[in-house]
Amino acid sequence: MRRSNIWLWFAAVPVYAFLYIPLVIVVVYSFNDSKLNAEWVGFTLSWYKALFNNHEMLTAARNSLIIAVSASFCATILGTMAGLAIHRYKLKFLPVLVFTPVAMPEILLGVALLLFFLQVLNLTLGMISIIIAHTTFCIGFAAIIVRARLQGMDESIFEAARDLGASPWQTFRLITLPLIMPAVVAGGLMSFTLSIDDFVITFFTKGVGEPILPIQIYTMIKVAVTPEVNAISTLLMLLTLTMIIIASKLDSSVLRRGTK
Amino acid sequence: MIKNSTKANHAAKWLVSGPPLLFLLVFFVAPSIIMLFTSLRFPGEFGGLAPITAPAEAVSGEYGLTLETYQFFFSDILYAEIFLKSFGVAAVSTLICLIMAYPLALLIARSEKRFRNLMVLLVVLPFASNFLIRIYAWMIILGPESVLSHFINTVLGAFGIAPVTLLFSPFAVLVGMVYVHLPFMVLPLYTNLEKHDPALLDAAQDLGADAWQRFWHVTWPLSLPGVFSGSALVFIPVLGMFAVPDILGGTGDILVGNLIKDQFLGTRDWPFGSALSIMLTLAVLAITGLAAWFAQLATRQRSVTETE
Structure with missing residues (x-):
């Protein structure tokens, strides 16, 4: 057993390196005093300054x-329900209905919602359409986490509450909700990171007027790469990593079911 | 009293399931139906859609519902080729993900319990960073000025081979696809491998099986359900991906996702874009069904061997 583990380490460490090296490079270059993402010139915070003046x-x-x-x-409210x-x-x-939007390629939901907003609702694309679209795919993630928590719980608690004469609402408010609260909050944090990171669905449901972060990053990458992209990337990474770590501390099923 | 409580239960059931059900009916089911209908419409003269009924002043033109869009799809081999290429990229990405993820998942599953959650967290964390940033990172690594490009071209130059460009190539697209989807493979594999009973391997060893035989005859067949669900979780999103070829690929590296995107944001041919989306949906449904069937088959085979 022990010896086979050593061979596994040989195969697994390069995979961990593969996962982390690209992100480390982005972070390192965000402090590089050069317009090119090539060689290390010197430490600077000017890309962050440029960002905060943008x-x-x-x-x-x-x-x-x-x-x-x-x-x-x-998504947290609807997903918990x-x-x-x-x-x-x-x-x-x-x-x-809840799990299909999670499993299918994002582009399909993006296209379907775009057509629906323009043809049926006659909605001008913008913040509202993006919020609706993000809610649609986040419901599934929140529901998965809440359900996993419920599956791990002892049903007899709820039966006891009912036997003691609690109404469904009382059972929910006094027993179920406090017990699933960590999963609800974890689901909310997951939804938040998924929403702030989402590019594909946002790309299809965005309007023209309002700048949105992922779209802004996409334009910078496609048109002119400046190290400002590295700086905003590093800040976003910090934000989402914090969220995921808090969420996984609250509810470990966040890790089991994975993120998007 | 009993009647009252069943009534209350019934009300509670609809109170809890009603709002998400309604929301998803309106914002998921209805849009999907609209997409299907749009694929049967005629494109408008200036993009979008032609009106469904002929306006009074119209002399000629195309109105109503049609299967023409689908005929158009099958009339040009180019579109079938792009679909085929997307399947190829998805298959190769899935295979590379499997080869990379398996040892890692096995290592986590065989590590001490207290380290497992941390090791899984280390797989999930990079994946929590922005999707575009993860693709963009490879623009830096594969770019013509990068250390990797210089190194590879120096080595190639020593053998007298002309320098290569890594970025904007099919190779870059594959790297991006694997990088973005790798954790989708690790997690289901790990969930499966973690449940294996180590006693089975001990038994195999006592019966004289070497390390390879133990893997090939015990661990691998037992892990097949995990392999199939992981493969589906990688294959399906890769099939519809447009951002990776868009950012890392060259002009020739167009996949179904890019084709669909162009119909909505480029040429504005909504019916054709919808028809392509419907074809993609059918492909996804077929793959999902196939993966579920294989996973079931693998599970059934196992229970047969167990009863023997």
Whole structure:
């Protein structure tokens, strides 16, 4: 057993390196005093300064935060309900509706929503359409985490509450909700990071007026790469990593089911 | 009293499942149906859609529903080729992910319990960083000025081979696809491998099986459900991916996702874009069904061997 583990380490360490080296490079270059992502010239914070003087980038960050907070709020409530409903009641089609948007290629949801917003709702694309789109795919992730928590719990607690005369609402408020709270918060944090990071669905449901963070990054990458991209990347990494670590501390099923 | 409580339960059931159900019916099911309908419409003169009924002043033109878009898809071999190429890229990416993820997942599953969560967290963390940033990082690594490019071209030059460009190539697309989707393979594999009973391997060893035989006859067949679900989780998103070829690929590295994107944001041919999306949906459904079937087959085979 022990010896085979050594061989596994030989195969696994390069994979860990493969996962981390690209991100370390981005972080390192964000402090590099050169316009090119080539050789190390010297330490500087000027790319961060440039970032904080970039008005459009700041607006984009603000817009993305508004979208992420709104979408994760809606997705947490709807996802918690869906997780509860799927666990408690033997429903046939709710699980399909909740989990399919998670499993299918993002571009399909993006296209479908774009057509729906423009043809049926006659909605001008913008913040509202992005919030709705993000809520749609985040519900599934929140539901998965809440359901995993419920599956690990002892059903007799709820039966005891009912036997003692608690109404369904009282059982929910006093027993179920406090018990699933860590999963609810973890689901919310997951939804937040998924929303603030999402590029594909945002790309299809965005309007023209408002700058959004991932779209802004995409334009910078496609048009002119400056080390400012490294700086915004590093800051975003810090934000989402913190969120994921908090979420995984609250509920370990965040790690089991993975992220997007 | 009993009647009352079942009534309350019934109300609770709809109170809990109603809102998410309604939301997803409106913002997931309805849009999907609209996409199907759009694929049966005629494109508008200036992009978008032609009206479904002929306007009064129209002399001629194309209105109503049609299968023409699908005929168009099958009339040009180019589109079938792009689909085929997407399947090829998805298959190769899945295989590379499997080869890279398997030893890692096995290592985590065989490590001491207290380290496992941390090792899984280390796989998930890079994947929590922004999707575009993960692709962009490879622009730096594979770029013409990068250390890797210089190194490879120096080595190639020593053998008298002309220098190569790594970025904007099919190679870069594969690297990006593998990098973005690798954790999707590690997690289901690990979840499966963690459940294996080590006693089985001890038994195999006592019966004289060497390390390779123990892997090939015990661990691998038992892990097949994990292999199939991991493969589906990589294959499906790669099939629809447009950002990786868009950023890391060259002009010739177009996949289905790029084709769909162009119909909506470039040429504005909505019906054709919708038809392509429907074809992609069918492909995804077929793959999902196949993976589920294989996983079930693997599980059933195992239970047969166990009862023997």
